[in-house]
Amino acid sequence: MDLMGHGSIVTIDVKKLHDLSHPRITYLLGSSTAPDIVEQVRLRVAASRGPVLIILDSDHSQKHVAAELETYATFVTPGSYYLVQDGVIDTLPMMHGDRPGPLPAIDDFAARHAEFEIDHERCERFIISQHPRGWLRRRTNP
Ligand SMILES: C[S@@+](CC[C@H](N)C(=O)[O-])C[C@H]1O[C@@H](n2cnc3c(N)ncnc32)[C@H](O)[C@@H]1O
DSSP: OTTTTOOOEEEEESSOOOOOOOTTEEEEESOTTOHHHHHHHHHHHHHOOSOOOEEEOSOOSHHHHHHHHHHHGGGSOTTOEEEEOOGGGGTOGGGGGGOSOHHHHHHHHHHHOTTEEEOHHHHTSSSSOSSTTOEEEEOSOO
């Protein structure tokens, strides 16, 4: 972003994980679905001129991912993406204790939100992926 001369990041976590800082990064402390946090993101999105990409990589439970997907959907700009991380949890035997995870949330969201499509080319670019069906593109002509 520094090389391009534009762009910024808003990142959210319930825990303060470090003391790093960068002028392009805003760290918000709280739950990604808490109304005051969502309002801060909404204001940033409203003030933004460029495309908005949203990456979901917090609590990977189906319930939380579903809530995040509904909460941030309108912030993703047409042609840009939701990246829902770690759907692989729902496919690996060794992670069965962490299910249901992101995949059923993605499938339910995609079935109800025709303005988004799963970008299979991007999802299946490599032989394996941590984020199956995780790239959701917001259509430009829904
Ligand atoms: C898989 S880690 C990812 C961390 C970070 N995205 C990264 O790539 O380094 C999940 C993080 O989500 C945070 N988390 C858990 N529940 C959350 C919630 N409701 N809202 C925001 N963050 C949450 C955890 O504290 C943890 O740091």
